[in-house]
Amino acid sequence: MLLELSLGVDVIDAYREKHENHQATCQGNLILKLFYIFFIIWISLSLSFSCKAIETINLSTFEYPPEHSQVLPHHGVVSHIIELAFAQVNIKVKWSYYPTTRAFMMAKSGRVDGTASYGYSKERIEGMYMSNSIISSATYFYHLKSTDFNWHNIKDLAGLRVGITNKLNYGDLFNNAVKENIFIVDGAQHDDLNLKKLLAGRIDIFPMTSGIAEYALKTRFPKGALEKVTYNKKPIREYDSFLFLPESLLKSEALLASFNQGLQKLQKSGQYQQILSNYYNGYYSTAIVNAKK
Structure with missing residues (x-):
């Protein structure tokens, strides 16, 4: 009888041990399965982030220093803002340079992913998506420091010789005048020709965007030219510059949302303000001047 009880206990212990081993094996298998699941998820996310990090888009632009230029740091101040805004959403920008009108048409026809930067017009917005404002600019009347010039309304310009660059838009007030x-x-065909005429006294005033004029006088004219010229602080036109994306490309709408999101992040981070500060302090013009020496 005792032998039978002993055998029974042994059987129960063996069963319990086997059951516990089975449970341990099941738990081990469950942990292993969970590990594999988390590992697969981690790999998928890693690949997803990796793919996003290497996404590249092609944008067309034109030589308009210090806003856009092949020879400036970060391709100029506006190009730099665009690059950093897209970088916020893991998109890299590759630039292609064309004449102004062709750069826009390259984007409108869908041969590149987008183009920058241009002001708003009814003609430009047709068939295109337009981003949030990248940068705000103003056009002023430049004149020689030796010229006594002031204006309050457009009629104050009566009788003055005013230089204009053909095909540029100076705003409704000026265009109507x-x-x-x-x-x-x-x-004239180019801003530089008008600046030459201004320096020579052949015109009295010339409307030009602040920053663009100073860059031209500093880098493309004889030393001292910049010191001879000033501008009236009343703007003739204030405008914003935008990124344009073609409606003909399926990804444009999503790309526009990504850019606007990245631009907002850039502005909130303080980097945007630092770029503008560097711009106003001459970084995007002095860098190229120093590079030429």
């Missing part, structure tokens, strides 16, 4: 022949228009 041209149509009404309020002042004497002296056109």
Whole structure:
């Protein structure tokens, strides 16, 4: 009887041990399965982030220093803002340079992913998505320091010789004044030609964007040219510059949302303000001047 009880206890112990081993094996298998599941998820996320990090888009632009240029640090101040905004959402920018009109048409036809930067117009927005404002600019009347010039309304320009660069938009106020022949228009094909005429005294005033004019005078004219010129602090036009993406490309709408999101992140981080501070302090023009020495 005792032998039978002993055998029974042994059987129970053996069963319990086997059951516990089975449970341990099941738990081990469960842990292993969970490990594999988490490992697969981790790999998938890693690959996803990796793919996002190497995404590259092609944008067209044009030479317009210090905002856009192949030879400036970060391709110029506006290009730099665009690059950093896209970098916030893991997108890399590759730039292609064309004449101004062709750069826009390259994007509108879908041959590149987008183009920058341009002001708003009804013609430009047709068939295109437009981003949030990248940078705000203003156009002023530049004149020689030796010229006594001031203006309060457009009629104050009556009788003055005003240089303009053909095909540029100076805003409705100025454009209407041209149509009404309020002042004497002296056109040229390029801003530099108008600046030459201004320095030579052949025109009285010339409207140009602040920053663009200073860069031109500092880098493309004889030493001392910049010191001879100033501008009236009343702007003739204030405008924003934008990134344009073609409606013809399926990814444009999502790309636009990503850019606007990245631009907002850049502004909140303080980097945007630092870029503008560097711009106003001459970083995007002095860097190229120093590089030439």
